[in-house]
Amino acid sequence: MARKAVSTLDFSRLRQAWVRIGLTTQPAERDAAEAAVRKAYQAAGLAVPEKVVWCESPFSQALVRAIVLDPHFADGVVSSMWVNVKKTNGPGIRDDIKDAFCSSMRLFDTGAVKQRLINAIKNDVTAGMYEHMLGTMNESVRFSATDSVWQSIWHSVWESTEDCILTAIGDGIRAAVKAQDKQVLEDTIRSRLTACIGDSVKTTVWDGVMENAWANIRSGADSKARVSAWKNLWEVLQKPIWENIASPIGEHVKTCASGSAQASGYGQHDAYWLSFYAYFREVEGLEEETEQITGLLDLAKTAGWFTPHARVCWVSERPRTLSLNDKGKLHSSDGPALTYPDGWQVYATDGALRFSSVPQ
Template sequence: MGTKDIDMWRAAVADTAAAHRADAEAGVRLAYRAAGLAEPEQIVWAQSPRAALCLLGPDEGPCGTRARGRSVREAVRSAPWAAERKRLQEQLGPQGWAQRWHATGGRLWDSTQRLVDRIRAGLVEELAEDRTEEAELRLLLLDAVLGQHDAPWLSVFDTGDGTPLHGPATVARSAGWWWPYERAAVICERPAELHRDEAGRLDRGDGPALAFPDGFALHAWRGMPVPAAFLAELATLTPERIRDEENAELRRVMLEHYGYERYLHESGAEPVHRDETGVLWRISLPDDEDVVMVEVVNSTPEPDGSCRTYWLRVPPDTRTAKQGVAWTFGLAKEAYAPVRET
């Protein structure tokens, strides 16, 4: 398994192009045949996982319980998956298997699983009106094969032509989530937009961080779910509005977007300590821990001769500027004694 293969699967996870429908449908049929099942009588496309769940929910209809039959996810995905994993573990041994996972799926797992969990949570939040509906939705979500979001596991195995997982891998390279049943399969389009930060978390300040062609969307700031209306308000923030926000998590998002330095200046904050290392500032917030910052000046001039100012967030129990600066270096205050600050 080379770097090229991992790059291919990493790209599959983040792919926002329209699905390759012919390839995806061929992959579904191949997965059924490889499992010893008859091909589905119909393959239905949905513009998002939300649309798929709406198709699968009612008892009546082309994809209702009676029309689609029982789930065959175990046969087309779980069973061949488990068999290939067992074969590879026996072939490589415990240490070899661990190395294989670390070099392949382990590199994609965390960020992809966060995305999957967020989509599931967003679907339940939007569609479930009571606990009964929530339970029904969660059962339907268990029937899903994750398509492009199965990339971490698929990257571990050989999924070439003729292998047991070639069908599911073909779908994963071509489309989003899909639901396999006896007589029908439902396949989803991929997201049309995906915005993530450097840590792989959903993140966007001026629109949906994840959006599907039919309008199903998730909004997030550095991984934290936020309402769409909240993001629209960020452009008009004031220190008063930030202080008045009752939700502590949303207030922190406001502060990050507004800028701590700007908030300090415009809210009339006063420094609480000053020494040779810098200036310590404290912002008291209702129902939340204080925001404590150290203002330091880089002693090395910029090309234009100016000295750049930095703002360092430090723990709320910080009492002096030197203690705060030392903390950023992982040192106790007594151990921090730089010859020259840079």
């Protein structure tokens, strides 16, 4: 059977569709996006994440990951937990570790005490990490760390870790009672917090799947089709979506959490390269060869950036507003060129970032 001719109309249709995906400001389709995350993990041969945690901007997403993985976060949980358990037991608490923890355990087993304890830890650690994170940011990034953004960040931090913290404290107290050693409690909480997030799996979920799909396309499509798809989709869409939108966002995010930026996939802003694979799937009929990449295709169509870890995947909302000049670059002369639901705003003139902030 003769292979059908490469159609200019096919390329035009796909370009328009993927530009819309890359530049949309519609709210994320959260249920569909979470299903896409699970599909992407499974395609990469990974267990699905135990939690999908939503963040309101790529900036918030990067900081949430940075906070959760920061050693100061675990240290803050440990110190706050120890102080507040003793407060729960009252001023007459004994110094003997076994008696202290046995008493703590009895109190901790009640729902009311658990909630008071987690609220106290949340308040203490939030305040401490706020100061710590601000101290590590440069001035331009601190403009972005306003109250509305921090509120969004802390909501996602505790959504990521609250169950784990409660479990870690329970396990740690039991272990400390048995060992009669406060250090056991501290070590248990730190190790459980690290384990509940797991390692970054971006390379497996993103790079690995792309490499596999590319190998399949190389064997399933002739070189003329590959070159045409490259020139008409990947190459054409890279500038308006990646260079003009995603890259400026990423450069700002890197200044506050470079590791988080590098551990992220870009969802809708991966449109420039995903359109290439969509062409071979939808037009050339290489469905089996591109099956592994459908989770990433679906995620780009339904959400913004994402940061995959073994047990938690953070996913960002799409922008709320986007302003471009006639060359497709971020631009606004009288306000932010880009805004996200948590209030994070990027100001730019003809593609050059001026600063990002929320006016007070």
